[in-house]
Each structure stands twice: as C-alpha cells, then as structure tokens.
Amino acid sequence: MKKFILLLPLFIIGCDAAIENNEIIRLNEEKQALQDDLERKDSIIFVIVQSFNDIEDNLQTIKEKQGVISMNTSGDIESESSRRERIIEDMQMINEIMEENKKKVRDFSWKINSLVKEQKAASIKLADFQKMIDKLTAMVEAKDAEIAGLKNDLLSMNMSLDSLALAYDIQGFVVEDQAVALNTGFFCYGTFKELEEKGVITKKGGFIGIGKTEQLKQDFNTDYFTQVDITETETIDLFSKQANILTSHPSDSYKLEGDDESVDKLVILDPVRFWSASKYLVVVVE
Incomplete structure (x- = not known):
C-alpha cells in the first residue's frame, strides 16, 4: 500500500507529461x-x-x-x-x-x-x-x-x-501592248498581179488606161501582210529580178542588195526612220 502511494505521484506526473x-x-x-x-x-x-x-x-x-x-x-x-x-x-x-x-x-x-x-x-x-x-x-x-x-x-x-495592284498589272499590260504595237511592222511582196488579186494594191490615174500608177489601196487587205518586230528585222529576202518599194520610206534608211540582174534582199539601215512614215511595207517584184 505504501509503495502504491509512493508510485501514484509518479504515475500522475507521467500522465500529465504524456498529455502535454x-x-x-x-x-x-x-x-x-x-x-x-x-x-x-x-x-x-x-x-x-x-x-x-x-x-x-x-x-x-x-x-x-x-x-x-x-x-x-x-x-x-x-x-x-x-x-x-x-x-x-x-x-x-x-x-x-x-x-x-x-x-x-x-x-x-x-x-x-x-x-x-x-x-x-x-x-x-x-x-x-x-x-x-x-x-x-x-x-x-x-x-x-x-x-x-x-x-x-x-x-x-x-x-x-x-485593286491598286490589279490596276498596276493592267497598266503594265497596257504599256507592254503599246510597246509591242510601237515595235510592230508589216510587210508583203509579190508581183503586181498577185498583190492586186490579194486586195493590196491597185492602179489609178492616167488617161484612157494610159499612165496609170501603182498605189496602195485605201482599204487594203491587212491579212495578207506578215507581222515583224521592227527592232529585230534587219533584212527581208526578195529573190527577184527587180523590186520597187511602193510604200513611203526614207530612201536613205534602206538599200536593195543584189547584182545587175537580180535583187536578193532589202536591207534596213535605220529601222526607226524606215518605219516612221509607214508601218506597212509593200514591195512589187518581177
């Protein structure tokens, strides 16, 4: 009993410590x-x-x-x-x-x-x-x-x-087309009979059928002509006995090459001046 009484405080203290x-x-x-x-x-x-x-x-x-x-x-x-x-x-x-x-x-x-x-x-x-x-x-x-x-x-x-770009493109096409048009020429050659039959030239003037001259028709047939780039065309082959330039072109802007019996080709010396008067060239050959 005495031991229990002595141990009781220790037990209480231990419990308090555990709780704390x-x-x-x-x-x-x-x-x-x-x-x-x-x-x-x-x-x-x-x-x-x-x-x-x-x-x-x-x-x-x-x-x-x-x-x-x-x-x-x-x-x-x-x-x-x-x-x-x-x-x-x-x-x-x-x-x-x-x-x-x-x-x-x-x-x-x-x-x-x-x-x-x-x-x-x-x-x-x-x-x-x-x-x-x-x-x-x-x-x-x-x-x-x-x-x-x-x-x-x-x-x-x-x-x-x-829209502006489209207009620019269209303008570009227009300028290009204009450049092409400016640099485009047309030519044809043949005997008088051939050219007359094709509706290119005719004879006018004279009296009673005498003294008529060969002339380009007013409404000549453009479909018969060959299209060329005038900046690249320097010569046109003719291979004929004689050749007569019917359309208007400065005489010093071209020359006919050949010998006394034939005309081999037309040589364009100054393209700008040659085509300045007319973009259509007609050569009557024999």
Whole structure:
C-alpha cells in the first residue's frame, strides 16, 4: 500500500507529461497544417498576381503592335509585298497573345473560385481579386473589339491594295501592248498581179488606161501582210529580178542588195526612220 502511494505521484506526473506531449504534437500538426495552407494560398496569390502582370504586359505588347500595323498601312505600294507580310505576322502574333490572355483570365478565375469553394481564404480579399478578374475580362473584350476593327481596316486596305495592284498589272499590260504595237511592222511582196488579186494594191490615174500608177489601196487587205518586230528585222529576202518599194520610206534608211540582174534582199539601215512614215511595207517584184 505504501509503495502504491509512493508510485501514484509518479504515475500522475507521467500522465500529465504524456498529455502535454500529445498536445504539443497536435499543436505542431495544426501549426504545420496552417503553415502549409498559408504557403499554398501565398503560392496561388503569387500565380494570380503574376498572371495579372503577364496579361497587362501582353496588352501593352498588342498596343505597340497595333501602332506598328497602323504605320505599316500608310506606306507606299513599292514595298507592298514585304509590308503585307509584316502585317500578317503582327496580326498572327496579336491573335496568339489574345488567346494566351483569355486562357490566363480563365485560369485566374478558376483559382479564385477554388479558394472560395474550399472556404479557406477568409483572410484573402477575394472581392478585390474578383474585381481584378472583371477588369481583365473587360480589357480583353475591349482589345478584342479593337482588333476586330483593325482586321476590318486591314481587310479594306488589302482590297484597296489588291485593286491598286490589279490596276498596276493592267497598266503594265497596257504599256507592254503599246510597246509591242510601237515595235510592230508589216510587210508583203509579190508581183503586181498577185498583190492586186490579194486586195493590196491597185492602179489609178492616167488617161484612157494610159499612165496609170501603182498605189496602195485605201482599204487594203491587212491579212495578207506578215507581222515583224521592227527592232529585230534587219533584212527581208526578195529573190527577184527587180523590186520597187511602193510604200513611203526614207530612201536613205534602206538599200536593195543584189547584182545587175537580180535583187536578193532589202536591207534596213535605220529601222526607226524606215518605219516612221509607214508601218506597212509593200514591195512589187518581177
């Protein structure tokens, strides 16, 4: 009995120590849980704030790109191809940034809602974060509207540029056609009978059939002529006994080559002067 009485205080002290130890363990666990929760919330808040800053930076980048695009749309047509490529690249970048912004806003909103649902964020000013979400959403939507307007402007610009390019191409064709026309000549040769039958020449003047001269018909048959590039045509083969140039050409701009009994070819000495009076050459041969 005496031993029991002596051991009782030690037992009580041991129980108290065990209780205190358990309490300490429990308090440490609660402290750790609170610390973990705080770190988790701090991590979420950091991500949210970082996302907010990223979105604002992205919107600033878009604003700068819009300014660049506006400058590019006011250039001249000479750099049209490279300018259009730069605009397309900038618009693609803007679209990518806008998609990234929308994703960040969705993630931003999801993180806030997760804190609310867990009811572990009483110390966090959720209302302030919701205002941030609303502000970012409004900014993104406003930027979407601006970009839509910019796309319409670019579409109109491209249509105008396409029309201008088409007009430029048409003008190029016109200039080319004009150059071809300026450098085009026509010739034919044959006996008087052949050329008369083909509707190229006739005889006029004289008296009672006497003294008539060979002349180019007023409405001569152009289909009988051969087309040539006057810048490349230097000679025309005739291979005849005699040759008479019926159409008007400066006498010093050409010569007939051959011998006393034949004319082999017509040599054009000065193409510009030779074809200046007439783009049609008619040679009567025998």
